[in-house]
Each structure stands twice: as structure tokens, then as C-alpha cells.
Amino acid sequence: MTSTKTLRVDRITCTGQGLCGELLPELIDLDEWGYPVIKDRDVPDHLRTHARRAVTACPLLALHLDADRT
Numbered sequence: 001m002t003s004t005k006t007l008r009v010d011r012i013t014c015t016g017q018g019l020c021g022e023l024l025p026e027l028i029d030l031d032e033w034g035y036p037v038i039k040d041r042d043v044p045d046h047l048r049t050h051a052r053r054a055v056t057a058c059p060l061l062a063l064h065l066d067a068d069r070t
Contacts, residue, residue, distance in 0.1 A: 004068045005043040014062035023054040
């Protein structure tokens, strides 16, 4: 059994400060207002540390890294 990590954004909580896109540009684009647009919800193994850092740095805790069992 392997664990897949996926990113998600709480769009109600997010205020578009754009820090997540700066910390994780490989997976997150920012729209014209600074809100995150997740390019790929599945986080590859080599980006998990960066993804955790982006989640932790979110000032409003709107970015989440979920574990899905597959």
C-alpha cells in the first residue's frame, strides 16, 4: 500500500496573498489576482518537502496536503 499526497486549497479561506505560488511554483500558478491555481493535485515524492513548507507558510492555513491511501 502506498500513500499519495494531494494538494487542495480552501477557496473560502484563501485571500490570494500568493505565498504558496512563490514557494511551490512547480505545482501552483497564481491567477491575475494572486489566487492559487493548482496545476497538478498529486505531489511527486521529490516535491513533498517543498509542499509541506508551502502548507505551513500559508498565513491563513488555506493550503492543505492530504494523504490518500491507494
